[in-house]
Amino acid sequence: MLRTHTCGELRMEHTGTEVTLCGWVQRIRDKGGMIWIDLRDRYGLTQLILDESKTAPELLQTARTLGREFVVKATGEVIERVAKNPNLPTGDIEIRLTGLEVLNPAKLPPFLIEDETDGGDDLRMKYRYLDLRRGSVRRNLELRHRMAQQTRIYMDGQDFIEVETPVLIKSTPEGARDFVVPSRMNPGEFYALPQSPQTFKQLLMVSGFDRYYQIVKCFRDEDLRADRQPEFTQIDCEMSFIEQEDILQMFEGLIRHLFKNVKGIDLPEVPRMTYADAMQFYGSDKPDTRFGMPFVELKGAFDTVDLTSGKAFPVFDAAELVVGINAKGCAGYTRKQLDELTEWVKRPQIGAKGLVYVRYNPDGTLKSSVDKFYSEEDLKGWVAQFNTSGEPCEPGDLLLIMAGETAKARKQLNELRLEMGTRLGLRDPNKFSALWVLDFPLLEWGEEDGKPETGRWFAMHHPFTSPKPEDIPLLETDPGSVRANAYDMVINGTEVGGGSIRIFQKELQSMMFGKLGFTPEEAKAQFGFLLDAFEFGAPPHGGIAFGFDRLCSIFGGADSIRDFIAFPKNNSGRDVMIDSPSTIAQAQLDELKIAVK
Incomplete structure (x- = not known):
């Protein structure tokens, strides 16, 4: 083996030990009298140090020729680090170099080989073998x-x-x-x-x-x-x-x-949940159950009561389904925020024609975007339906209601529910809910x-x-x-x-x-x-x-x-690193009896 240890395993108990590491140069800091080199391999990162007053000139000269991603072999003694790095497993020690060999120089990489890189998706996919050197990947x-x-x-x-x-x-x-x-x-x-x-x-x-x-x-x-x-x-x-x-x-x-x-x-x-319940209460056969916000029907197939009829509101009258969710604590949304939310559901990706809202104000009053058609007594009936069929509706909550053909309305409200879950911080990727x-x-x-x-x-x-x-x-x-x-x-x-x-x-x-x-x-x-x-x-x-x-x-x-995935394809199904799929030689096509127009 060219190395005695990896760049991630040395600790204080190794002080005084002569070691040899191999890896890639992450960065170099040359302060004149002192040179620090961060050496990286699959297992971690170790700091190397050269003191100009104690280091052979040829070793200093080699160190000053290094660039990012050079492949090197470094030999030296493990010593206690003066300025420790608590964020690094090897942060208590460093290597005082006695030998340094360049195994292979490297071109300057097209993006930073760091967790927070400056490379975009396309560039990183083209140079995936470099992207794989990043710790996060x-x-x-x-x-x-x-x-x-x-x-x-x-x-x-x-x-x-x-x-x-x-x-x-x-x-x-x-x-x-x-x-x-x-x-x-x-x-x-x-x-x-x-x-x-x-x-x-x-x-x-x-x-x-x-x-x-x-x-x-x-x-x-x-x-x-x-x-x-x-x-x-x-x-x-x-x-x-x-x-x-x-x-x-x-x-x-x-x-x-x-x-x-x-x-x-x-x-x-x-x-466990049946498909029918998933569609009724979440509008999806794969509901995100990290948070509640179940659907409540004001008019539809599952509830015999129709709480929207007789008010001459054409949007609800013509709809197969009128259904809503309770956004807890959101009654304070401004008109600008509600207009933005309405425009969000009107986007082509969602396809809704509009959004009705009901504010359940902290003082217990109800205010909606359809007050012209529905009285406060009507709105109290809606709140009662939410209390019966969904999560408790309390002062400070905001009801968001959509209407239309049953399948479309459910799909659209599902998208809105997920968006509200994201905006309210309810979709924490470190929280897991299986179903x-x-x-x-x-x-x-x-x-x-x-x-x-x-x-x-x-x-x-x-x-x-x-x-x-x-x-x-x-x-x-x-x-x-x-x-x-x-x-x-x-x-x-x-x-x-x-x-x-x-x-x-x-x-x-x-x-x-x-x-x-x-x-x-x-x-x-x-x-x-x-x-x-x-x-x-x-x-x-x-x-x-x-x-x-x-x-x-x-x-x-x-x-x-x-x-x-080690070597994924892009959104067009292409591997931009090896340029695949690609054309093949006419001789191969002839052998396969394939004619290409």
Whole structure:
């Protein structure tokens, strides 16, 4: 080894020891008579010191040729530091140099290699190998490593076996778009990269491997955002001879194990909420439960009372749903603040036509933006509804109300609720609230390419999800009312995992394919191998997959998954560092029998 120690391990007990360190020059401070060099490696930072009166001239000359990010080998004695740095683990000591060797000089980096860098996203992605030297990014990848390590410890302790499944598979029409790979040996035919190992893990259950997991790379050719990448990682799991409750208990155990052993947090028992309740009270199937602010309906499907009728207010009269939230302690918002909030919900991203507010003043009076139409007695009725259906409404609170078509109004109010949670400091990234969401619809009606004539049922999760046993008869009479035997885990308003109990009988799976618009011939062509396997004794089984990158970002208190992936793509799906995707040579295209227009 070129070094005896790392730059993060030396302490006071090492004083008097001769050591050799290797690393990158973080910064140099030359004060004439004294030179200080901060040396950095993956493990930390150590200060080196040269005293002009006690140091050989050639050593001083070498030190003065150094620049940022030079790779050096430094030898010297560990001594007690005069001006200690309590913010640095090695801040009590420094190295009095007796030897210094430049292993490799370096160009001046295009941005500062520090936690608070001056490099923008594009520049840092282009030079990702430099960005990875920054302590903040390194700590993110160390967190990811611990998450993977603790996942394997937990799963091994529960008798799961890690099995690798194929990366070159068959393209299927359901779900997101596939990445496809041409086959040179089979011209005109293509592999697909897996969106998940779904069918393979079900086949492993048929094979008798009753507890499987894999930390696996998956691929989806879809539009990107902060929490999406074209290639991502899942903790993929499947179990046999179980019911939904077994899955919930097992994988709630995994999440609590990760919080305990990675974050040192004892996560309480995870509460459960039905999809219907999530939509009614939060307008989202992944509600952020770090704070309250549940929806209260003044007119809608869930409450028989209509507290808005007979007042000739056209916005409410024409609406399917009138629904609001209680922003605690916000009655003091100025007219300017309320106008700004109204403009915020009118943005194209939200799409609301307006916002109604009711101030519950500290003196107990009520003042609203619709006083022209509603008396104070009417407003007291609204307050009473909030007291009955939501959080207690008290003097000093502000009611924010939206109206419109049910699905749109809920979606818009969900966005407003999250925004108010952010403005009021209720979405602390260091606070964690987990939730199981259950009983999703099995099917949803949609159109191919937005054409009404192509309307058909689509699987809410995927075509292998089992319906609730008691709802199976509704598949023929009322498919939209069938509930899935499915579940999602949500943490801080982000879906981090989802799964279901699977169909394991050929007849029911064939019926499901029929509901999804597959002809028997199409179903056999696409999934005949699975239907055939079900005839050889498939056990009852189910599973779940967690988005590993998302879990890491939540544990790290970040919104984006990018900094928890060593070499991520940008929002256009490009790796700007290696310039990928790129064109390939005509000879390669000819060999693959691919014509490019």
